[in-house]
Amino acid sequence: MNFSYFKKYLHFTKYQRAGILILFLIIVVVQLFYLFADFSISEEKSPDKEKWLDLQSEIDKEKTLKGNNKPVIYLFNxxxxxxxxxxxxxxxxxxxxxxxxxxxxxxxxxxxxxxxxxxxxxxxxxxxxxxxxxxxxxxEHKSNLKSEKLEYNTIAYPEKVKLEILDINQATQEDLMKIYGIGEGLSTRILKQKEIMGCFVSMDQMEDVWGLSPQVINELKTHFKVVIPSTLKKINVNDASLKELSQFPYFKYALAKQIVTYRSMNGNFNNIEDLSKIKDFPVEKAKIISLYLEY
Structure with a gap:
């Protein structure tokens, strides 16, 4: 085989040979650096990060304990x-x-x-x-009552005292829970409804409290009455803004908007009858609503 043909391609000048040697040395140095250098990233420990990790472990522990807790069973009548x-x-x-x-x-x-x-x-x-x-x-203590009844004829009872009727607006949760059929949940709803309305103006408003049966409502009407406090802040239906009217529990936004529109086109309202002419007005609640308004 004749290699003379390739000889001209393998002939390098002095400078070319020096360049090839330098390139070779650079490659060797880079390879050695890559082989022995430590490229692992040293993570700096942050005090805040350690604090958050400790807090997360506490949260995980609380979730575990909460998940192991048995659900509370409530008794009912x-x-x-x-x-x-x-x-x-x-x-x-x-x-x-x-x-x-x-x-x-x-x-x-x-x-x-x-x-x-x-x-x-x-x-x-x-x-x-x-x-x-x-x-x-x-x-639950009926047996004790039976034994007491045996002594009924021998005991001189005082004259029956008339049960005091309390103001529903002043009633506490304990007062409400004395009514048969009212527990902690229903008494809380009644007090929450009073807070939303500002005060009750009629015992018929007990029908608006979710969960009260007709029998329980009758019991409430027997033991409580309504005394409207002098501090009740009434809504002036002729001056109130759209926002103020829409925040009144018996008025929805659409109805409040119609009231403002009707007022601007026809003038002020004189009484609840004028107000009842508006479409979708809750006429069945007119008597109660009128006690919250002024003209």
């Missing part, structure tokens, strides 16, 4: 089981209807056995839900 509550407990529609029909006669069940007799639920369901039942103290 079975006389006031609603359709939804009965459904959640596993009762059929017919069983719930039997209880509601029994309660419409103003009767009460006073034991788990009576509850089963009225509703007709199975023994297995009764065993499941009866531990959740809570009857009033006088029912």
């Amino acid at each position: 079975p006389n006031f089981i609603s359709d939804y509550k009965g459904y959640k407990l596993g009762m059929s529609v017919e069983e719930i209807d039997r209880l509601l029909a029994f309660r419409k006669e103003n009767k009460y069940v006073n034991s788990a056995e009576e509850f089963q007799k009225v509703t007709g639920i199975s023994d297995s369901l009764l065993n499941k839900i009866s531990p959740l039942f809570k009857f009033p103290d006088w029912v």
